[in-house]
Amino acid sequence: MSFSQDIKKELMGEIPKPRHCIIAELAALTFTLGKWGEKGFYIESENEELKRKFFTLLNKTITISEYDDVLSKEAVEELFEVLKVKDNTFEMNGLLIQQPCCKKAFIRGIFLTSGSVSDPWKGYHFETALSNESLAKSVREVICSFGIDAKMVERKQQTVVYVKESNQIEDLLALMGANVAYLKFENVRIEKEMRNSINRQVNCETANITKTVSAAVRQIEDIRLIEETRGLSSLPKNLQEIAVLRKEHPDMALKDLGNLMDPPVGKSGVNHRLRRIGEIAKSIRN
Numbered sequence: 001m002s003f004s005q006d007i008k009k010e011l012m013g014e015i016p017k018p019r020h021c022i023i024a025e026l027a028a029l030t031f032t033l034g035k036w037g038e039k040g041f042y043i044e045s046e047n048e049e050l051k052r053k054f055f056t057l058l059n060k061t062i063t064i065s066e067y068d069d070v071l072s073k074e075a076v077e078e079l080f081e082v083l084k085v086k087d088n089t090f091e092m093n094g095l096l097i098q099q100p101c102c103k104k105a106f107i108r109g110i111f112l113t114s115g116s117v118s119d120p121w122k123g124y125h126f127e128t129a130l131s132n133e134s135l136a137k138s139v140r141e142v143i144c145s146f147g148i149d150a151k152m153v154e155r156k157q158q159t160v161v162y163v164k165e166s167n168q169i170e171d172l173l174a175l176m177g178a179n180v181a182y183l184k185f186e187n188v189r190i191e192k193e194m195r196n197s198i199n200r201q202v203n204c205e206t207a208n209i210t211k212t213v214s215a216a217v218r219q220i221e222d223i224r225l226i227e228e229t230r231g232l233s234s235l236p237k238n239l240q241e242i243a244v245l246r247k248e249h250p251d252m253a254l255k256d257l258g259n260l261m262d263p264p265v266g267k268s269g270v271n272h273r274l275r276r277i278g279e280i281a282k283s284i285r286n
């Protein structure tokens with residue numbers, strides 16, 4: 001089962017208790033699945049569970065006498081009145097989603113019919129794809145009202161509202177009520193972050209080692225150059241000493257090299273002397 005299917009399975013059983021929330025979620029299902037056919041208004045979905053959820057919410061909102069895919073004329077009238085539908089156009093009336101609880105129920109309903117979330121191992125992506133642009137704008141507005149940065153794009157005659165930021169997808173999962181999926185997503189995200197930070201650390205250490213090695217290689221080249229041209233004896237005593245030690249211990253840290261000197265010299269002292277050797281070598285090259 002895909003990650004999206006897992007989330008939907010979890011959300012399918014979420015039936016809000018307050019009437020205002022029921023109406024908000026019912027609006028989401030009606031506006032995305034409702035169709036006008038020859039026989040009248042009906043719910044179009046291959047997902048039986050989703051249809052069942054619609055009728056559960058419908059039954060809690062209005063009195064329906066029979067469960068038929070096609071709603072009776074009276075039922076449609078009553079439903080549309082509750083959902084504040086004007087001229088048979090499906091636009092979300094702001095009055096239905098004033099409270100945060102209703103906004104959450106609305107997003108849940110939209111996600112159930114038209115949403116998906118990528119497997120967090122593969123990437124971070126949440127989206128809803130709707131053919132109704134006005135409804136998509138409402139979805140985006142509602143998501144943004146929770147401080148989540150939802151973006152909108154047109155794709156194959158659909159308006160896609162999407163979120164790419166992992167923390168914000170987590171917030172969305174939590175506010176829709178997908179608590180199991182939320183925890184699963186968070187675990188993956190944390191594990192991925194840990195792996196990344198370990199990789200970064202390893203890369204960083206490798207870079208430092210490379211830097212140390214290339215510095216030592218350059219120092220030894222400088223010392224050899226002086227040796228072959230002017231001879232090490234041309235150097236002042238303190239530089240001679242460090243030049244000999246560096247040649248003997250090409251991979252030793254500066255601090256340890258300093259300890260071998262007589263008397264011992266600190267890291268910055270060693271560094272200073274090696275820099276002077278570098279300058280002398282440079283003047284020979286020129």
Ligand SMILES: [Zn+2]
Binds near residue numbers: 020022102
């Ligand atoms: Zn509510």
